[in-house]
Amino acid sequence: MAGKNKKRVKELKKSYTWIWLIVFVLLIIISCVMVSVFALVYGSSFVSGKLDGERSIVENMASVYEAGVKRGDDTSETLSAFKRGYLILDGERNIVYSESADTCGALKDREEADNREYMSVEIGAFVYDADVYPDTEYPVIRQEDDEVTVDILHILQNTDSYIVESERDMFTEDELNDAELLEEIGFINESRERKMMIPLWMGLKLSDGRSEFIAKSYISVEVSDLVLLITVIAGVFLLVLASYVVMIINIISGISRRRKTLRVFFTDAVTQGHNYMYFLYEGEELIKKYRNRGVNYHVVDLDFVGYRNFCVCHSAEEGERVTTRIYQEIRDKMDRRKEICAHVGGESFALLLRDGDKETVRSRIQSIMDIVSHVTDDHVFVFQAGIETLEADANAAERKYIDMGEVYNKACAARESLNSDDPGIAFFDKKLIEDRRWEDNVQEHQQAALINEEFVVYYQPKYDPRTDELRGAEALIRWQSPDFGFVPPGRMIPIFEKNGFITEIDHYMVSHVARDQKRWLDAGFKCVPVSVNISRAHFIESDLAEQIRDLVDAEGTPHELLEIELTESAFFDDKKAMINTIEKLKSYGFAVSMDDFGSGYSSLNSLKDMPLDVLKLDAEFFRGETDGNRGEIVVSEAIQLAKKLNMRTVAEGVEIRDQVDFLATQGCDMIQGYFYAKPMPGEEYEVRMNERYKPKE
Numbered sequence: 001m002a003g004k005n006k007k008r009v010k011e012l013k014k015s016y017t018w019i020w021l022i023v024f025v026l027l028i029i030i031s032c033v034m035v036s037v038f039a040l041v042y043g044s045s046f047v048s049g050k051l052d053g054e055r056s057i058v059e060n061m062a063s064v065y066e067a068g069v070k071r072g073d074d075t076s077e078t079l080s081a082f083k084r085g086y087l088i089l090d091g092e093r094n095i096v097y098s099e100s101a102d103t104c105g106a107l108k109d110r111e112e113a114d115n116r117e118y119m120s121v122e123i124g125a126f127v128y129d130a131d132v133y134p135d136t137e138y139p140v141i142r143q144e145d146d147e148v149t150v151d152i153l154h155i156l157q158n159t160d161s162y163i164v165e166s167e168r169d170m171f172t173e174d175e176l177n178d179a180e181l182l183e184e185i186g187f188i189n190e191s192r193e194r195k196m197m198i199p200l201w202m203g204l205k206l207s208d209g210r211s212e213f214i215a216k217s218y219i220s221v222e223v224s225d226l227v228l229l230i231t232v233i234a235g236v237f238l239l240v241l242a243s244y245v246v247m248i249i250n251i252i253s254g255i256s257r258r259r260k261t262l263r264v265f266f267t268d269a270v271t272q273g274h275n276y277m278y279f280l281y282e283g284e285e286l287i288k289k290y291r292n293r294g295v296n297y298h299v300v301d302l303d304f305v306g307y308r309n310f311c312v313c314h315s316a317e318e319g320e321r322v323t324t325r326i327y328q329e330i331r332d333k334m335d336r337r338k339e340i341c342a343h344v345g346g347e348s349f350a351l352l353l354r355d356g357d358k359e360t361v362r363s364r365i366q367s368i369m370d371i372v373s374h375v376t377d378d379h380v381f382v383f384q385a386g387i388e389t390l391e392a393d394a395n396a397a398e399r400k401y402i403d404m405g406e407v408y409n410k411a412c413a414a415r416e417s418l419n420s421d422d423p424g425i426a427f428f429d430k431k432l433i434e435d436r437r438w439e440d441n442v443q444e445h446q447q448a449a450l451i452n453e454e455f456v457v458y459y460q461p462k463y464d465p466r467t468d469e470l471r472g473a474e475a476l477i478r479w480q481s482p483d484f485g486f487v488p489p490g491r492m493i494p495i496f497e498k499n500g501f502i503t504e505i506d507h508y509m510v511s512h513v514a515r516d517q518k519r520w521l522d523a524g525f526k527c528v529p530v531s532v533n534i535s536r537a538h539f540i541e542s543d544l545a546e547q548i549r550d551l552v553d554a555e556g557t558p559h560e561l562l563e564i565e566l567t568e569s570a571f572f573d574d575k576k577a578m579i580n581t582i583e584k585l586k587s588y589g590f591a592v593s594m595d596d597f598g599s600g601y602s603s604l605n606s607l608k609d610m611p612l613d614v615l616k617l618d619a620e621f622f623r624g625e626t627d628g629n630r631g632e633i634v635v636s637e638a639i640q641l642a643k644k645l646n647m648r649t650v651a652e653g654v655e656i657r658d659q660v661d662f663l664a665t666q667g668c669d670m671i672q673g674y675f676y677a678k679p680m681p682g683e684e685y686e687v688r689m690n691e692r693y694k695p696k697e
């Protein structure tokens with residue numbers, strides 16, 4: 001699978017859910033800690049600040065009391081000016097004196113009476129160096145082991161109990177007496193302020209170190225400040241909450257967006273099913289997942305042969321409709337959880353099948369092909385399949401690093417090896433790789449080989465069986481490659497025909513043969529016509545005859561010394577153009593022959609239309625058992641037919657004496673076969689030209 005796309009899919013597949021969850025929890029913890037620390041620090045300093053103010057009042061009261069005791073005066077009058085309840089305890093914590101101290105929680109019995117559970121919210125807990133006792137009426141603040149605990153939750157839940165209204169204290173005495181000023185600013189001295197008064201009792205040790213002075217105190221907070229504080233805290237809290245909500249929405253929408261993108265990425269535009277990307281990615285995942293389960297996997301390339309033709313004859317839209325039906329039919333025959341079907345594009349489908357040996361999968365594919373061939377009522381479609389099997393045992397370890405693209409390519413190569421347009425199934429094997437590699441090698445080296453004249457012309461003589469005289473020869477190519485050694489034509493001509501290089505080869509052969517013939521003619525050899533093979537692929541060029549004429553003329557060779565061989569299959573392409581080319585060649589003085597007559601297609605029809613000079617009987621006529629008369633009858637009739645059409649005959653592939661004798665009696669004009677000679681280099685052929693054939697003893 002293309003590396004970049006694989007990476008992209010992996011990125012899209014990652015949801016990062018766990019990471020987001022962890023980040024989310026961490027954020028919540030961090031914000032809780034921050035709010036708590038803020039509340040603790042702020043609350044502690046706030047409460048201790050307030051207590052400090054109270055303590056200085058209690059200190060004042062205590063020093064007034066002590067000074068009075070020293071002087072022997074009664075200070076109760078002076079102390080009552082502080083407008084606070086107070087009491088004095090001796091070393092044994094007995095009450096020495098008490099002034100409206102009914103709610104003081106410092107006394108043992110009262111302390112015990114206050115068995116109310118303090119809320120565990122200890123916001124504002126801190127160490128304080130005076131004794132703080134709860135007020136029995138509102139016991140929300142107390143001290144334990146030097147730690148003052150304020151039950152803030154209780155206060156917040158019962159704010160009304162703590163709120164008192166008092167005159168506002170915002171002007172100095174002088175200002176209040178300045179009537180002019182008050183009038184100017186429209187002040188009406190009715191303004192009152194609301195305060196929250198949290199009662200407690202604060203005790204200080206007297207100078208004897210044992211007795212204690214305890215006075216009622218208040219932590220007073222202006223309600224407006226409190227409201228502001230609560231608003232700020234609530235605001236911060238809401239802000240944090242809102243950002244969490246936004247974050248969660250973002251994560252969820254991100255996940256769903258990724259899912260949608262992935263769906264688009266993996267959906268085929270025609271069938272709305274899975275596409276090639278899905279096949280590559282999910283295929284790899286499936287194979288990796290089950291790599292140790294001992295199952296065979298089969299990667300299949302299933303092709304709709306003639307799909308483009310169907311689209312041209314009907315419409316692209318109709319083609320897509322049929323493709324969708326085919327896709328659905330294939331998918332219905334598969335295990336959707338463990339197998340994959342994808343439309344690769346155009347005529348191709350990619351399948352990943354599970355289980356079974358090669359024969360099982362072959363019959364499965366066959367039954368799928370039987371169904372999809374009849375997917376519409378009015379057509380029978382042709383399908384071909386190529387299969388690459390991943391054997392459970394053989395590739396278990398490799399499967400971890402499987403590349404579906406490569407495996408699918410192998411399946412495609414197997415399908416391409418079927419060649420014809422008939423239905424069929426082919427398995428990939430190693431020989432296919434070798435063939436492809438060889439094709440690549442040839443293609444890579446062909447041009448340089450042509451320039452370096454690595455292609456050599458061999459000549460195979462043609463003899464008259466009645467007189468054993470040399471009558472002609474066929475030029476056959478050989479490749480003397482420094483890299484691959486001696487390469488016979490069967491190993492390269494089909495490749496050249498496929499990649500189009502054959503036209504250059506044909507030109508090369510015509511030129512070289514013409515050059516040789518001219519040289520031999522000038523040197524006084526008894527030259528005979530030499531035939532050159534022209535590939536059918538070359539025949540679609542309308543000026544082929546002119547090309548050949550010009551090449552021969554460039555060497556200054558008489559045209560009658562060259563003959564052109566066409567293979568029978570070439571006659572099937574464009575008859576009119578073919579006849580035109582043959583006529584032109586003949587008008588230039590070249591003889592034209594039909595090669596391989598009798599092999600493959602019926603060529604009688606071609607004989608009717610084509611104005612040919614020579615008929616070459618295919619070597620097949622002379623292979624194997626020359627059993628009785630049947631073969632001889634056919635050959636004899638073919639020779640007679642050629643004669644009636646004014647054509648000369650050449651029998652190819654003749655290897656034995658009896659055949660030569662028989663052909664001689666039938667009036668066959670020439671024999672080209674191992675009996676007389678194998679194809680040979682030019683130098684050897686030179687010798688043959690000037691001497692008569694000597695039959696072997």
Ligand code: C2E
Pocket residue numbers: 460475476477488489490493502505506509533534535595596619652653654655672673674675679
């Ligand atoms: P072809 O045109 O039918 O050539 C005849 C082939 O039969 C030659 O094979 C020749 O060596 C072989 N042959 C002749 N007599 C006998 C015999 O008695 N016994 C046996 N067993 N074989 C015999 P070659 O040279 O291997 O060529 C194979 C084919 O390659 C040719 O078949 C032709 O189609 C193609 N070819 C060869 N050279 C050229 C070329 O220059 N251009 C083109 N376009 N095709 C060529």
Ligand code: CA
Pocket residue numbers: 474533565595
């Ligand atoms: Ca030939």
Ligand code: CA
Pocket residue numbers: 595596616618652
């Ligand atoms: Ca032939």
